[in-house]
Amino acid sequence: MGTKSGVYQDVYIRRGDEMVSLKNDVKDFCEKYIKPVHPENWDWSVRDFEDSNNDPTVEEARAIGAVIYRDLNEHKDTDVDLSTMNNVEAIKAYFNPNSKHERFNMEEFAFALKVELEHGKVKDVNVTNNHPFLTAMIALAHMTESLTYYKRLAVMEAQGEIYEIMRKIEKSETGKEDWYKELGKAEQELNEARAGLAERLERMDDIPPLEKIGD
Numbered sequence: 001m002g003t004k005s006g007v008y009q010d011v012y013i014r015r016g017d018e019m020v021s022l023k024n025d026v027k028d029f030c031e032k033y034i035k036p037v038h039p040e041n042w043d044w045s046v047r048d049f050e051d052s053n054n055d056p057t058v059e060e061a062r063a064i065g066a067v068i069y070r071d072l073n074e075h076k077d078t079d080v081d082l083s084t085m086n087n088v089e090a091i092k093a094y095f096n097p098n099s100k101h102e103r104f105n106m107e108e109f110a111f112a113l114k115v116e117l118e119h120g121k122v123k124d125v126n127v128t129n130n131h132p133f134l135t136a137m138i139a140l141a142h143m144t145e146s147l148t149y150y151k152r153l154a155v156m157e158a159q160g161e162i163y164e165i166m167r168k169i170e171k172s173e174t175g176k177e178d179w180y181k182e183l184g185k186a187e188q189e190l191n192e193a194r195a196g197l198a199e200r201l202e203r204m205d206d207i208p209p210l211e212k213i214g215d
Contacts (some may be wrong), residue, residue: 014085026131033063044130049117056117056132058103061110064132068140069095086144086212093207094147108200112139112150145214147207151197158190162210 033119035042037059047054072092085091094105115174118137120130129135141151169176 010038025133026129029132030180033067033194043199044132045121048132049114049120049122049130056110056113057115058106058110060132061106061113062097064105064113064136065095065109066097067133068136069097085140087210090142090147090207090210091140095145095208099206101206104203108150109139112143113151115139115150121189146210147204148197148200151193151200154193155190155197158186158193161186 027043030043030045032042038057040056041047046130049055055128072088072095093099095109096102099105112187113132113135116135117128119127119138120127120135128138139150146152165179165186169179169183172179
């Protein structure tokens with residue numbers, strides 16, 4: 001049976017003393033957690049994330065991370081019990097607000113949120129309705145497998161872009177000069193992505209090794 005864009009299974013989670021529907025909770029969540037740190041354009045349900053100027057900020061990532069960190073430590077009895085996820089101790093360390101690498105971690109998490117917003121209203125298949133917490137849960141699914149996932153993703157995407165540009169250069173009869181310019185930009189992006197991955201690896205010292213590796 002086919003599905004329509006914007007239709008997805010609802011999820012309930014405890015907020016305070018009540019169970020709330022994440023499907024209908026986007027604006028309320030954003031008003032409570034996003035608006036205090038990002039007063040303008042705070043409602044993710046209507047924010048245009050196709051405009052890079054509207055990418056999730058570090059402050060927003062920190063606010064969402066604080067909710068995750070609290071839920072990880074409170075063992076909520078909900079449909080979404082984050083404390084039972086794989087490698088939970090590593091995830092706790094990552095989101096620990098007292099981590100000496102907190103700023104670096106939250107910059108990376110903001111990028112992760114940006115990537116996973118493609119599962120919201122940005123694309124035709126809307127899974128999350130742009131809910132910050134549901135978006136974060138998708139990121140967590142990857143992070144529980146590898147906390148270097150998003151830095152490696154940046155490297156992989158840059159490598160893929162270089163490969164496709166090289167194919168364009170090889171097949172094009174004209175306009176190669178423009179493609180060589182694009183190649184130079186892509187190679188710079190790859191160098192930056194590799195540097196970011198190297199820095200991520202250096203900043204793992206306060207995160208315990210993953211207990212579960214692989215599927």
